[in-house]
Amino acid sequence: MKNQFSDSSLKTEYSTATAVAKPVIIRLENIYKIYGSGETQVQALRDINLIIEEGEYCSIMGASGSGKSTAMNIIGCLDRPSSGHYYLDRVDVSSLADAELAKIRNKKLGFVFQQFHLLQQLSAVENVMLPMVYAGIPTQERRDRAVEALTKVGLANRLNNKPNQLSGGQQQRVAIARAIVNRPVVLLADEPTGALDSKTTQEVMDIFTELNASGITVVMVTHEPDVARQTKRIVWFRDGEVLHSHLTPEEIGHVAV
């Protein structure tokens, strides 16, 4: 079994290599994440090497504790690797200071969380405007762009609703609008459909698919095969290592079983 998939991943690797070289957006080199020390030391990530190119629609799968979320947090600059190098858009972010990382998170990355993480006291449009506040964009442009982003996710009629007046799916769409409003180079999502029912899951996935079709690189962590199958490439984590880096949606069923 294992050989079969290794072969297929090799095949994919080969095919990418022959295709027209696209700019690399994410490059993880020998990334380790270690918690604790001494005997209680836990290696959450072991020697991760991963390349994601511009325009990819990629999902990261794996069992609980496989390190997929840890890797995602490092990719999203929310967490730092213990060692190794992470190049985002050709910049080595593993060596950046806190303020520079904040700028990267603000301008180059859009992050969607499982629990939405909207600020309850702000309306939908104000939540979407928030990243632009930190980017120093003028007020009027902020509002225009926030409205545009919310329109893109189909919430043009919910601009002034507070999060508690929105359904889970709607809240997640506000969060997606917030993630794309600063035009990031990559849109990251950690279990974006984990808190949603199957119908709203499909609505949210449609938005991701659409955004990818418009050229945005999308990387998401999920444990739902139905979700992963809608992406174009699946990276499989096990025990803190990348087991498969280029599964196709068709191959998912076998692994999941």
Add this chain to the structure above:
Amino acid sequence: MDIVESVKMAATTLTANKLRSSLTMLGIIIGNASVIAMVGIGQGAQRLASEQFESLGPNVLFILPGNQNAQRNRDLPRTLVLEDAQAIARQVPSVSEVAPQIQSQQSVVYRNKNTSTQIFGVTPEFLTVRSFDIAKGRFFSEQDIKSNNQVAVLGSDVVNKMFAGSDPIGERIRVRNLSFTVIGVMQPKGSFLGSNQDDAVYIPLTTMANRLRGRTSPYGLLVDFIAVSAKDTNSIGAAQFQIGNLLRLRHKITNQDDFTIRTQRDVLTIVGTITNGLTLMLAAIAGISLLVGGIGVMNIMLVSVTERTHEIGLRKAIGATEQDILIQFMIEAIILSAVGGAIGTLIGVGGVTLVSVVSPLKAGISPAAILVATGVSGGIGLFFGVVPARRAAKLDPIVALRSA
């Protein structure tokens, strides 16, 4: 992110969490208001006391019958008599004037009006020794004393109560069943230690003693009080010593004095001790309120930052720097402290003003108290608003996000 933006954001957060904001401000308000009010009232009390003693007249000594230090001889015969006053005037070189007095609460009648007031039997020296002034008419003379004349000088409050605007000079008032001709009106003097000095009627000491309320002992005519003015400030001590010796001789005293001599300074010291104690106590109460208010602010701020670590994580995740977070929390703390401080100051100043309107305490508004109170409560608010936020802002975003 610029400051205007931060202020707007802080204002949004504060108004969105009205309960939390008002609870935080409440601590600052209570602390501020109590310090300002208490210090104001304390200062008012001190000012009132010292003003009153200045109004007693300069270089004054008081001789009272009985000995307030003695515990056992409460039934000591009252032996301070008019002849003592005369002897002091004659024999003590450091004394300039002597004003003995007898007093009695009596009903005063003018036509159909009737009021109960304090009747003082005094001598002409009363005016100079006690620094009283005549507003209208004249004070009584030696002649009035000698011939037991039934003349009276009225305190300004008695005039207001009985004569309602008409001129009292030459009118006749009745005390008990005696008729007195009003010959003068006193200048208002204000109250002294809570007793109104303007609600009084002054008559010649002899008239008082012989016709109204005279009590004699085997030694002579008893007086309630002798006020003595020393020649100058430097001779107050000498006067006290000489009067003491003279009275001991006259009363044939070998051990325990049967009189008490107090100088103005003695009284000032006593009252000063009391008002200082009062101010200290008020300051302590105010300090405790400030502390309690501060603890309240601290608690709310600490809980708030813990609650908001999640928000801090999210803000960092979408691009806020540590500095952005700090500035936001600092501005929130500044707004709370400033608004709370302003409201507290208003309440404190209002309380102080109210006290000085409804009571004789001319409570002062102390800029120092306002500064200290606002500074301390604002400092507490700022410190506990920013320091925990700083710790939260230093966390990696994912750690802060998970800690919700």
